Amino acid sequence: MPKILEGIGCPYCGCSCDDIKVVVSDDGKKILEVENACAIGTEIFLQATSSDRITRPRLRQSDGSWKEISYPEAFDYAAKAIVAAKKPLIYGFGSTTCEAQREAARLMELGCGILDNCASICHGPSLIAHFDNGYPSCTLGEVKNRADVILYWGANPIHAHPRHMSRYAIYPLGFFKGNGFFERTVIVVDPRNTDTAGIADYYLQVKPGHDYELFNAFRMVIYGFEKELPEMVAGIPKQTILEVAGILKQAKFGVFFFGMGLTHTDGRNHNIDIAISLTRDLNQISKWSIMAMRGHFNVAGANRVWCWSYGFPYCLDLTKGNCAHMNPGETSTIDLANRDEIDLFINIGTDAAAHFPIDTVRHLKKHTWITIDPNMSMAAEIADLHIPVGISGVEVPGIVYRMDNVPIQYRKVVDMPEGMLSDEEVLSGIANKVEEILAQEKIGFSITNSHKKIIPAGP
Ligand code: SF4
Known part of the structure; x- marks a missing residue:
């Protein structure tokens, strides 16, 4: 018997409608019908369980082709890139949960980088x-x-x-x-x-x-x-x-x-x-x-989570570890990229390749580009490493802030394809790996962002 799920949240625009009714096949794997959603929301659900999903991380090879790798290998690659980078930047988050946004903040504190979201180019x-x-x-x-x-x-x-x-x-x-x-x-x-x-x-x-x-x-x-x-x-x-x-x-x-x-x-x-x-x-x-009128279904969430963590909603410079600083124009993604200050770009829950000015994309593409996204977007297609994740609000539950800053608990509708991880789990896996590398190499923090040079972290 197909299952009927009610009170489901739509993971698309800032309306964050939470009255969607979804009919799921009896094996719980396919979405059969969607009620109450608009045409866009309906497509989001119906496309979610399509069979042409990428379900494992892909690493770009020297000849331009992709090689499928495991999640631990992807974490290792991303963590080493973050530790090696002078100024890594993670950007996006309009289509992620608040739980993932919190993990991204931990990652950039460890990596001493820049934490930015879509508000940088919208609100x-x-x-x-x-x-x-x-x-x-x-x-x-x-x-x-x-x-x-x-x-x-x-x-x-x-x-x-x-x-x-x-x-x-x-x-x-x-x-x-x-x-x-x-x-x-x-x-x-x-x-x-x-x-x-x-x-x-x-x-x-x-x-x-x-x-x-x-x-x-x-x-x-x-x-x-x-x-x-x-x-x-x-x-x-x-x-x-x-x-x-x-x-x-x-x-x-x-x-x-x-x-x-x-x-x-x-x-x-x-x-x-x-x-x-x-x-x-x-x-x-x-x-x-x-x-x-906030655009994505949880861009307001990124602003909220980082405000209660650091006091700033976007363009956060964490190059001094957990001491945040915000100055749009100086610490905003487009400006940093155009000044060639970013030597590692991580795109998550958005499509920077489709939305940024082409010159900015060219600057970012001079260095390593990692995309964490369920979809085969432009940002995924030009990446050096693409880590696919479950779709927030369809396969991954979590907290979402509607455009009026009201938090809503989104539920899971169907399971992720077997072996896949959520964006929160991926960010947490990379952050744990960064911690491991820093501990192994005895890299400590200093207030001058020089922890990337090896500073003894004490006995
Ligand atoms: S796309 Fe926006 S308006 Fe349409 S159902 Fe989803 S949240 Fe609601």
């Missing part, structure tokens, strides 16, 4: 703005039950977070919003006339790169300076700005969702900074919250 500017200006946010449950005005700025959830509107923000029937969609006003600000803009009550087609000006215009209206407002700001007529500002002020519970259209246009963290200021201003009049 990093948002995190910098949070440092500067706070983060008056809420949970997606509060959005569903209370929100009457939803503002999407630089985000296109119809494509990037397909169930965001139906599960949390616009369509669901909430405790205080029994008529769902009919009780909510939707505003979209975006230079592109997206599908999300198509369902909005108000669509403001802001001039690309002029978001900051539009925020300022809304703040002027809120502070009573509407007479001083020019006839047109950032491509939006004064009359529209006044009308939309009126809706923002009258909201009983407004929520402001922003995406990478805001973090990666001119202004970057300053855009988020002023968005937070606008949210704070609106809270003098009504009730407003702000939330980043």
Whole structure:
């Protein structure tokens, strides 16, 4: 009899939907049906048990071909590469569990390297703005039950977070919003006339790169300076700005969702900074919250785990062991790679080869590249060592932080192919091996990152 599993978490986007129903074959090996997930989520589950998986580590040979090796051999190769490297870097983590993120931190402490996650190229500017200006946010449950005005700025959830509107923000029937969609006003600000803009009550087609000006215009209206407002700001007529500002002020519970259209246009963290200021201003009049539309299902987890470990969410320089330092621009992956400072790159739970600028990939490829990933991604195909792992959220259980920073326990749906390991087990195996090498060679720590030169660690 096929088994029906309910309350399963989807390992794809930042919505981290945990209401998925999965039908598994009676031998527990194949996923037969998926309910409640969007088209992307459904494919993630159905593809997971496909037969063309790589199930053992592969090491690149001098002629470019792959040779299958065992997990212990892969740990040995990776550990030796980490100990030999002056500045190793591990990057990714959007699609890993918090348990793996914690193990990666232990590994980079031992290896005295750089610990970075996908926020470095997505919501990093948002995190910098949070440092500067706070983060008056809420949970997606509060959005569903209370929100009457939803503002999407630089985000296109119809494509990037397909169930965001139906599960949390616009369509669901909430405790205080029994008529769902009919009780909510939707505003979209975006230079592109997206599908999300198509369902909005108000669509403001802001001039690309002029978001900051539009925020300022809304703040002027809120502070009573509407007479001083020019006839047109950032491509939006004064009359529209006044009308939309009126809706923002009258909201009983407004929520402001922003995406990478805001973090990666001119202004970057300053855009988020002023968005937070606008949210704070609106809270003098009504009730407003702000939330980043996080991309991967557990990129927020990496930020949380490393914040409670070191005080910093991304771009962590651990070259002095467990004494962390963060300075985007100096300690961020792309910048370090472009300055050729990285001599070992480990890609995990993302596809840096597909997402990084090609010149950055070329710099990283001058040195050893290790990919830890269940899939045959571009990052896996160009690696010197590819270590396949179980799929988090499908074959591997673990903690995941949703985009509103609510932790969710993801469960396992099917077993990993026999003999495979999870990313946490792989990172732990490499870290144990690094410890062994350091102990054998009596390599000690020093505060100058010179432990790679042999320093006596004491008697
Ligand atoms: S919206 Fe995102 S988390 Fe939810 S089912 Fe779709 S891909 Fe999965």
